[in-house]
Amino acid sequence: MSITRDSRSALPDRRPLLTVAAAVAVCVVLGAAAGLVTSPQIATWYTTVDKPGFTPPNWVFGPVWTALYALQGVAAWLVWRAGFDRRGVRLGLAAFAVQFVLNLAWSPAFFGLESPALGLVVIVPLWVAIVATVVLFRRIDRRAAALLVPYLAWVSFATALNYAIWTLN
Numbered sequence: 570m571s572i573t574r575d576s577r578s579a580l581p582d583r584r585p586l587l588t589v590a591a592a593v594a595v596c597v598v599l600g601a602a603a604g605l606v607t608s609p610q611i612a613t614w615y616t617t618v619d620k621p622g623f624t625p626p627n628w629v630f631g632p633v634w635t636a637l638y639a640l641q642g643v644a645a646w647l648v649w650r651a652g653f654d655r656r657g658v659r660l661g662l663a664a665f666a667v668q669f670v671l672n673l674a675w676s677p678a679f680f681g682l683e684s685p686a687l688g689l690v691v692i693v694p695l696w697v698a699i700v701a702t703v704v705l706f707r708r709i710d711r712r713a714a715a716l717l718v719p720y721l722a723w724v725s726f727a728t729a730l731n732y733a734i735w736t737l738n
Contacts, residue, residue: 585650592649593642596669600638603673604631607680614683619737624730637720641669644706644716651709661705668698672724685735692728699724 611627648661671694679688699721707714 592646596642
């Protein structure tokens with residue numbers, strides 16, 4: 570039996586507001602959950618760590634990550650809408666999943682285990698995975714790739730910050 574555009578995952582086309590909201594919610598909730606698990610170390614261990622002068626105040630991280638997770642949700646949704654039956658879409662979404670898992674792993678590595686070194690072990694492949702995702706998304710929907718650029722910029726900054734904290738401690 571062949572799958573046609575009408576019979577396969579047409580849900581994003583039939584209910585775009587609902588499905589984009591769901592994609593955003595999934596990304597934001599999962600991201601927030603990873604942050605909440607390690608939040609006790611922010612008030613304890615992280616306050617004792619030597620940090621570089623370019624470290625933002627702690628209150629900046631929550632709003633920035635919320636916005637970045639929302640952008641990721643919209644980007645993934647745009648690619649999903651292009652048709653999951655396309656190999657490029659599946660590959661792009663697989664890269665997205667890899668970078669998202671690495672993203673979720675960073676907080677437990679850095680904060681949970683109180684290890685800037687392990688944070689670097691996670692964040693460097695995360696950066697590479699984001700670049701790969703942007704490249705793959707660009708082939709499918711340039712808007713989706715563009716939505717990930719602020720995320721790539723922030724993770725680039727976070728990588729520099731993670732490295733600086735590692736070297737200072």
